[in-house]
Amino acid sequence: MTTRFEVPGLAEPVEILVDRWGVPHLYANSRADLFLAQGFNAARDRLFQLDLWRRRGLGLLAEVLGERYVEHDRAARLFLYRGDMAEEWAAYGPGTEEMARSFVAGINAYVTLCRDTSGAGAGMLPPEFALLGYGPALWEAADVARIRSHGLFYNLHEEVRRALTLRDFGPAAEELRKVREPHGPLKVPEGLDLDVIPDDVLRVYELATTAPWSPNAPRQGLDGSNNWALAPSRTATGRPLLANDPHRPVTVPSLRYLAHLSAPDLEVIGAGEPALPGVSIGHNRHLAFGFTIFPVDQEDLYVYRTHPEDPHSYAYGDGWEPMTRVTEAIPVRGREPVAAELWFTRHGPVIRERPERQAAFAVRAAWLGAGMAPYLGSAGYMDARTPDAFTEAMRGWGAPGENQVYAAPDGTIGWRPAARVPVRRGWDGTLPVPGDGRYEWDGLLAPEELPQVRDPAEGWLATANQFNLPPDHPHEEHPVTFDWYAPTRYERCAEVLAEAREWTAADCVRLQTDYVSLPARRVLPLLADSHSEEPGVRAGLELLRGWDGTLSAGSGAAALFEVWFRRHLRPALLRRALRPLVGSGRVEEALARILPAEGSAADPRVELRLLAAPDPDGELEALLLESLGEAVDAVAGLLGDDPSDWAWGTLHRAELRHPVAALLRAAGTGGGTGAGGEAGDRAEAGAGGTGVPGWCGLGPLPRGGSGDTVGAAAYLQDFRQNGGASFRMVIDVGDWDASLVMNSPGQSGDPRSAHYADLFPAWAADEAFPLVCSRSRVREETAATIWLTPP
Structure with a gap:
């Protein structure tokens, strides 16, 4: 099938070959035409997603969705880049502005075509627009760079939760809430009054940085990733392998979009976010590259003492x-x-005011500076041809902080963290600070002051957001962050990769979808000698004793362990630890403060530490068995009384929901166009009830894993998976056509497309498909051809 479009702005024709998995392969004679075609094609597959991305980021939702979005729009506008655009474009390096302008021209060409509803664009507008009663807007190139609130942000939530826990329950309770690395005593900054910080201080910040139609998505900054590289000595072919599976909200449409971009001086294939030009994870036939979050502390909450007669003046220095x-x-x-007043201090946007306490609060964020648009820094390394050129390009990387790994056909593998790290002298960023001038950033850490590794003797390297700074890093002088992810996923990767011999790309996919739970392996031995006369507890012990700790979808033991460890054992251990700290009367209040949020990145370290602590009173076994009995009863209530019928995948499932589902349900129930809130989130995916189209929901399909496993699958209170690797890639470095990939639920965001959800079952079954890039292999797999020509 061949389709042709006349596209204003093109100098010469561009050929797009769409393979049978929906991946577009774009062939142009210049970069300008290539990126214009990329924008046109991204809009062809993801127009509604692109329009929603832009409106949310610029604060333009209320314009089409109504009054209830005014607060969201005001919040988003607080966190736009507001600096000089010439400085902004220059920060990314030569050619980035031109690339963005071409890309946006392509989007606009498609938008203009779709607006011609009685001519060439008839029937092309995605159905969401008609259902919600508005049309797509035109873009400006600056939109790509000015929007910052879609990125991954670090530390601000931890600063505030830490401060509130210290305020209400003291430092010992904070030690039960969150592990800090490297560990050290917390010091409340001089001049900081914890009592003045309100519980809702981050409400506006959260409105800006969380999609209003996804209230239960993993909070930004709580998403992890895995990546690794294997040297030739570890592989079956003598070529390096590079694997990457970023973990983000599991949604429809997917967060990432695969594309192959080819011009005379550039060839790159892989994934990026559909609203951004270029590719950020993939290869360019000279190098393979991938990243995981390197959770740099790039944010601080500043607390101001405001003037008693002027709440918009604050104490700074001597005046x-x-x-x-x-x-x-x-x-x-x-x-x-609606007129919106936005207030800013020298540090950043004001997110909360308390005139009755003579206080105000603002956010300082490195990602609001020039050159910090999320992932746009990939423009600097897409066509790097050597490892040295790639690592040099990392010097200019902005946000978010990333563990960049790379591999070359000559056998080179390497890791380099890329981030702009604020320098804090005399303070460490673990808590909010007074905004009176005593706690300023002293520039940014020089890139060479971060460690890097090339060709390690082990023949492999891996990152999974864990604490990976070397022992000699000067933490007191140059803290990077104290809020790292649990090392669980990395430890499992290391365990497997250390034994890797003769590995293939398929072996890497198996590790990407590995569901071994290290917390289960460490907890189960505690039950080895336990006995009980209670039938339920006895049945639970029998089930767990025969289990290897793998959270496979078909495992009944996995279902019991997850319900037990998270819902019963964890709170029981924390209650026991809190009681002497806060008193019996405040245990539940304190427990609510320190329990991790459902659906967030998992961290079992506090519970494992409590289980390993001395037990002089011999109470631990009773606690283990009592909580296990409660869990058996809970699982029986969910899956029936017969443990032989239990399966983790019956509870734990992938059930994807389009953002428009909640919008339409709110409209259908008479609530007007809006997010739908909790009621909208509970909406059944599928047609019926209030007229929500069937394509608004996919699934359910059974899933293995949890937030603790390499095959990450974080889940909500109802066990629905909300985070994980919807995109996975393994690159066979040198034999590029042998690379493997997955992008769930499909490449297209248009519900009418055959590629809207075609990959969803294969993804749920942990499969992958070939990422072909040679012209001959692409032609073999081509399912459709699109020609873009000048008018």
């Missing part, structure tokens, strides 16, 4: 400094525009 006011009009569908 008072006025805040800056920006007034903007927020367009609202069906109503007059």
Whole structure:
């Protein structure tokens, strides 16, 4: 099948070969035409997603979705890049502005075509627009760079949760809430009054950085990833292998989009976010590259003492400094525009004011500076041809912080963290600080002051967001962060990769979907000598004793362990530890504060530490058995009384929901166009009830794993998977056509496309498909041809 489009702005024709998995392979005669075609094609597959991305980021949701989004729009506008655009474009290196302009011209060409509903664009507009009653907007190139609130952000939530826990329950309770690495005593910054910080201090920040239609998505900054590289000595072919599986919200459409971009001076294939030009994870036939989050502390909450007679002046140095006011009009569908006052201090946007306490709060974020648009820094390394060129390009990388791994056909493998790390002298960023001038950043850490590794003697390297700074890193002088992820996924990767011999790309896929639970392996021996006369406890012991700790979808023991460890054992251990700290009357209040949020990245270290602690009173076994009995009863209530019928995948499932589902349900129930809130999130995916189309939900399909496993599958209170690797890639470095990939639920975001959900079953079954890139292999797999020509 061949389709042709006339596209304004093209100098010469561009050929797009779409393979049978929906991956577009774009062939152009210049970079300008290539990136224009990339924008046009991204809009062809993801127009509604692109439009929603832009509107949310720029604060333009209320314009089409109504008044209830005014607060979201105001919050988003606080976190736009507001600096000089010439400085912004220059920060990414030569050619980035031109690339963005071409890309946006392509999007606009497709938008313009779709608006011609009685001509060439008839029937092309995705159905979401008609259902919600508005049309797609045109873009400006600056939109790509100015929008910052879609990125992954680090430390601010931990600063505040730490401060509130210290305020209400003291430092010993904080030790039960969160592991800090390297560990050291917490010091409340001089001049900081913890009592002045309100519980809702981050409400506006969360409105800006969390999609309003996805209230139960993993909070940004709590998503992990895995990557590794194997040297030729570890592989079956004598070529390196590079694997990457970023963990983000599991959604429909998917977060990432695969594309192959080919021009005379550039060839790159892999994935990026559909609203951004280029490719950020993939290869360019000279190098393979991938990343995981390197959780740099790039944020601080500043607490100000405001003037008693002027709440928009704050104490700074020896005097008072006025805040800056920006007034903007927020367009609202069906109503007059709303005037929004935005206030800024020298440190950043003001997110909360407490005039009755003479206090205000602002966020300083490195990612609001020039050159920090999330992932746009990949423009600097897409066509790096040597390992040295790649690592040099990392010097200019902005946000988010990443563990970049790379591999070359000559056998080179390497790791380099890429991040702009604020220098804090005399303080460490673990808690909010006064905004009076005593706690300023002293520039950024020089890139060479971060460690890097090339060609390790072990023949492999891996990262999984764990604490991976070397022992000689000067933490006191140059803290990077104290809030790292649990090492569980890395430890399992290391265990497997250390034994790797004759590995293939398929072996890497198996590790990417590995469901061995290290917490289960460490907890199960504690039950080895336990006995009980209670029938339920006895049945639970029998089930767990015969289990190897793998959270496979078909395992009944996996279902019992997850319910037990997270829902019963964890709170029982924490209650026991909290009682002497806060008193019996406040245990439940304190427990609610320190329990990890459902659906967040898992961290079992506190519970494992409590289980390993001395037990002079011999209470631990009774606690283990009592909580296990409770868990058996709970699973029986969910899956029936017969443990032989239990299966983890019956509870733990992938059930993807389109953001429009909640919007339509709210409209259908008379609530007006809006997010739908909790009720919208509970909406059944599928047609019926309130007229929500069937394509708004996919699944359910059974899933293995958890937030603790390499095959990450974080889940919500109802066991629905909300985070993990919807995108996976393994690159056979040198034999590029032998690479493997997966992108769930499909390449297209248009519900009418055959590629909207075609990959969903294969993804849920932990499969992969070939990422072909040679012209001959692409032609073998081509299912459709698209020609873009100048008018």
